[in-house]
Amino acid sequence: MNKQLSDWRNLALQFEQQINHTVLGQQQAVRHCVISVFARGHVLLEGNVGVGKTTLLRAIAQGLGGDYQRIEGTIDLMPADLIYYTYLDNKGKPQVDPGPLLKQGESLATFFFNEINRARPQVHSLLLRVMAERSISAFNQEYQFPHIQVFADRNRIEREETFELPAAARDRFMMEINIDTPADDSLLKELIFNARFHDVDSLISGIETGNIAYYQLNELAQQIQQSIQPSAMLKNYALDLWKASRNPKQYGIKLSDVEMEQLIQSGASPRGMSFLIRAAKVNAWLENRETLLPEDLQAVFQVTMAHRIFLNPIYSYRQEQLMPELISSILERIAAP
Numbered sequence: 001m002n003k004q005l006s007d008w009r010n011l012a013l014q015f016e017q018q019i020n021h022t023v024l025g026q027q028q029a030v031r032h033c034v035i036s037v038f039a040r041g042h043v044l045l046e047g048n049v050g051v052g053k054t055t056l057l058r059a060i061a062q063g064l065g066g067d068y069q070r071i072e073g074t075i076d077l078m079p080a081d082l083i084y085y086t087y088l089d090n091k092g093k094p095q096v097d098p099g100p101l102l103k104q105g106e107s108l109a110t111f112f113f114n115e116i117n118r119a120r121p122q123v124h125s126l127l128l129r130v131m132a133e134r135s136i137s138a139f140n141q142e143y144q145f146p147h148i149q150v151f152a153d154r155n156r157i158e159r160e161e162t163f164e165l166p167a168a169a170r171d172r173f174m175m176e177i178n179i180d181t182p183a184d185d186s187l188l189k190e191l192i193f194n195a196r197f198h199d200v201d202s203l204i205s206g207i208e209t210g211n212i213a214y215y216q217l218n219e220l221a222q223q224i225q226q227s228i229q230p231s232a233m234l235k236n237y238a239l240d241l242w243k244a245s246r247n248p249k250q251y252g253i254k255l256s257d258v259e260m261e262q263l264i265q266s267g268a269s270p271r272g273m274s275f276l277i278r279a280a281k282v283n284a285w286l287e288n289r290e291t292l293l294p295e296d297l298q299a300v301f302q303v304t305m306a307h308r309i310f311l312n313p314i315y316s317y318r319q320e321q322l323m324p325e326l327i328s329s330i331l332e333r334i335a336a337p
Contacts, residue, residue: 009285011212012034012286018208023052024190029177035286038224045153045177051181056179057151058204063209063211064212066109069101069103069110070112074115079123081123082101084097106145115153115154116165173307174278229292230291230292231291234297244333248326251333253326264310268309277297280297294337
C-alpha cells in the first residue's frame with residue numbers, strides 16, 4: 001500500500017475512533033458508515049427513536065467538514081421545498097431563496113434527510129436523481145453536487161402518515177444499517193447518567209474537523225478501488241453469493257416453514273453487487289490489506305444486500321425474521337475460497 005493511502009488510512013481510523021467516542025456501543029454501525037464514506041455510497045439508517053441515529057450522522061458530518069444541510073421529512077413536504085423557499089420580506093415583497101440542496105452549491109458535502117419515510121413519493125423521486133447523478137435541474141440550469149453524500153434515517157415504530165421507499169430509491173443506498181440500543185448495561189448507564197451525552201451540540205463540537213478533506217474523497221475512493229484486487233477464486237465466491245441471494249433453493253438453503261422456491265420476489269441487481277465489492281474493498285483497506293478476502297465481503301454483505309432482496313408478499317410480513325436468517329444461511333452455505 002502506497003504511503004498516501006496508508007496516511008489516509010490512519011486518518012480514517014482516527015475518524016472512526018472519534019465517532020465511537022461520541023456514539024457509544026455502535027462500533028459495527030460506525031465501521032459501516034466509515035466504509036460508506038470512503039466508498040462514496042449513500043446510507044439509510046433504521047432504528048427506534050432515541051438510539052443515536054441523528055447523533056451518529058451529525059458526528060460524521062462534523063468530522064468530514066464541508067457544508068452540511070438537513071431537512072425533516074413531513075407529509076406536506078414537496079420537491080420544491082428541497083430546491084427553494086419563498087417568503088415575504090420586511091417590505092412585503094415576495095422573495096425566493098435557495099433551499100437546502102442549492103444553498104451551498106458544489107461545497108455541499110453531507111445531506112441529511114431525517115425521517116425520510118414521512119416524505120411523499122414525489123420527494124423520493126427528486127432525491128433519487130440527486131443520489132444517482134449528483135445533480136439537479138432548477139431555474140433552467142443544472143446544479144452539480146460532486147461531493148454530496150446522502151444520509152437518511154427512518155424509525156421502525158411509527159407507520160402512520162408514512163410512505164414506504166420504492167425499490168429504486170432503496171437500491172440507490174449503498175447500505176441500510178440498523179441501529180439498536182446497546183445491550184451492555186455499563187454502556188447504558190454511561191449514556192443515561194454521564195452528563196457529557198446529555199448535550200448533543202457540545203458532544204459533537206468535540207470532534208475535530210478538517211483532518212479528512214471532503215473534496216478529496218472522490219479521488220481517494222478511486223485509488224482505494226484500484227489498489228485492492230480480488231483473486232479469480234474470490235470473484236467466483238462473490239458471484240455465488242449473488243446467485244444464492246436470488247435463488248437460495250438452488251444452493252440448498254432452507255428456512256423453517258418456508259417454500260424456498262416461493263420466497264424471493266426479486267434479488268439484488270448487478271449495481272447492488274458492485275456496491276458490495278466497493279464496500280468490501282474499503283473494508284480490506286481499513287484492515288491494511290491489498291488483497292480482497294472472503295471476510296471482507298462477509299463484513300458488508302448484510303448491510304449492502306439485505307435491502308435489495310425482496311420477498312414475495314406471502315412472506316413479506318415475516319421480513320424482520322426471515323431476512324437475517326436468509327443472509328446468515330447464504331454466508332454459511334456458500335463455501336469461501
